[in-house]
Amino acid sequence: MYHGIYVRRPFTLVPGPDEVSMEFRRIENLPPYVFATVDALKMRLRRAGEDVIDLGFGNPDIPSPEIAVEKLCESARIPRNHRYSASRGIPKLRKAVTDLYLRRFGVELDPDREAIVTIGAKEGLAHLLWVLAQPGDGVLVPTPSYPIHQFAPVLAGASVTQVPLGPHVRDFFENLEEAFRRAWPRPRVIVTSFPHNPTTYCVDLVFWERLVDFARENEVVLVHDFAYADVYFDGYKPPSILEVPGATDVAVELYTLTKSFSMAGWRVGFLVGNAEIIAALQKLKSYLDYGTFQPIQVASIVAMNEASDYPKVVRDIYRARRDALCDGLERIGWTDVERPQGTMFVWAPVPDGFDKLGSLEFAVELIEDAKVAVSPGVGFGPGGDGYVRFALVENEQRIKQALRGIRGFLESRA
Numbered sequence: 001m002y003h004g005i006y007v008r009r010p011f012t013l014v015p016g017p018d019e020v021s022m023e024f025r026r027i028e029n030l031p032p033y034v035f036a037t038v039d040a041l042k043m044r045l046r047r048a049g050e051d052v053i054d055l056g057f058g059n060p061d062i063p064s065p066e067i068a069v070e071k072l073c074e075s076a077r078i079p080r081n082h083r084y085s086a087s088r089g090i091p092k093l094r095k096a097v098t099d100l101y102l103r104r105f106g107v108e109l110d111p112d113r114e115a116i117v118t119i120g121a122k123e124g125l126a127h128l129l130w131v132l133a134q135p136g137d138g139v140l141v142p143t144p145s146y147p148i149h150q151f152a153p154v155l156a157g158a159s160v161t162q163v164p165l166g167p168h169v170r171d172f173f174e175n176l177e178e179a180f181r182r183a184w185p186r187p188r189v190i191v192t193s194f195p196h197n198p199t200t201y202c203v204d205l206v207f208w209e210r211l212v213d214f215a216r217e218n219e220v221v222l223v224h225d226f227a228y229a230d231v232y233f234d235g236y237k238p239p240s241i242l243e244v245p246g247a248t249d250v251a252v253e254l255y256t257l258t259k260s261f262s263m264a265g266w267r268v269g270f271l272v273g274n275a276e277i278i279a280a281l282q283k284l285k286s287y288l289d290y291g292t293f294q295p296i297q298v299a300s301i302v303a304m305n306e307a308s309d310y311p312k313v314v315r316d317i318y319r320a321r322r323d324a325l326c327d328g329l330e331r332i333g334w335t336d337v338e339r340p341q342g343t344m345f346v347w348a349p350v351p352d353g354f355d356k357l358g359s360l361e362f363a364v365e366l367i368e369d370a371k372v373a374v375s376p377g378v379g380f381g382p383g384g385d386g387y388v389r390f391a392l393v394e395n396e397q398r399i400k401q402a403l404r405g406i407r408g409f410l411e412s413r414a
């Protein structure tokens with residue numbers, strides 16, 4: 001039942017109903033934001049003077065490349081850069097990302113037809129799903145997942161079928177095939193993202209080859225969010241779906257500067273791949289926005305072209321933090337935590353003895369007692385409860401401090 005707010009208008013010049021229904025049907029199906037509980041606690045504790053170590057929100061703390069910051073300042077002083085820009089992104093920026101794809105993945109793309117700039121991967125994905133799906137359409141999405149993967153199709157009015165994913169899953173492709181057969185309405189779109197947030201699940205090129213074949217046979221569109229393209233470790237290197245020959249017939253991929261270049265606040269991402277889908281998103285975006293502030297676009301070109309070694313700098317920092325956290329968790333007896341091969345997260349099962357609490361209650365007790373914020377797995381959808389996600393967004397010293405707090409908490413409850 002809807003419990004909305006009703007505003008009584010005391011006076012109006014225009015004849016009409018004297019009660020306006022504040023009913024927001026499009027967002028009605030969005031559940032309350034689970035992470036808000038831990039966030040609110042964090043704020044309360046900090047206001048009370050506590051030093052909370054925040055490993056919850058995946059908000060990168062590593063500075064953006066200096067050369068990009070300098071270019072941003074310089075371009076911001078040029079008045080012609082203050083005007084509306086191009087909603088699909090300026091040509092040199094689209095060329096910079098297609099050059100990056102050629103260098104990094106050996107994938108050749110046409111910057112005019114096969115690349116468009118988005119306001120980060122998140123906006124790109126949300127509006128892409130408006131273009132690809134509508135009420136009556138089905139979309140397959142892994143669960144648990146980054147929330148917008150589930151809710152972009154919901155906002156488009158489509159029906160979501162969830163596909164189980166996680167450390168316990170032996171062959172995710174089999175799960176996908178089975179979910180596809182079961183799903184009604186028949187899915188038109190499959191959303192994936194590997195290395196995966198939050199589970200850190202990774203795939204190889206063979207997986208993409210199977211999926212591209214499957215998409216061709218079953219006439220589905222593949223959307224791959226490649227947010228962690230450059231955050232990988234231990235000899236593993238995540239392939240782009242577009243490395244599969246002919247993948248652009250059925251697939252599009254989101255690439256973003258957020259994690260690779262630690263440029264989260266700049267809001268620069270791209271959709272690359274199938275030209276018809278790019279054109280469709282371009283049409284929608286031409287109604288919605290005038291493009292990112294041009295100095296940001298100019299500085300992003302410099303980041304990709306002149307700071308191409310920066311993703312390695314970022315990766316090395318995350319690897320050291322991952323090792324500090326995983327080694328530490330093992331030492332204090334929080335076992336069964338997989339060392340991720342990709343992403344900036346550690347996906348840890350709620351420790352033995354606490355499993356009955358569920359991930360939200362565990363996260364609440366952890367922040368209250370150990371002063372360490374983590375994301376409860378339940379917030380990422382079915383299959384997530386039973387886990388918490390650590391984001392590697394504090395330095396090694398702070399991670400070690402967090403581990404001391406966690407050890408104290410675990411020992412006090414033993």
Ligand SMILES: Cc1ncc(COP(=O)(O)O)c(C=O)c1O
Binds near residue numbers: 120227264
């Ligand atoms: C899987 C995934 N996609 C997209 C994003 C957001 O990317 P952007 O900042 O480019 O919108 C994140 C951020 O955490 C993410 O984990």
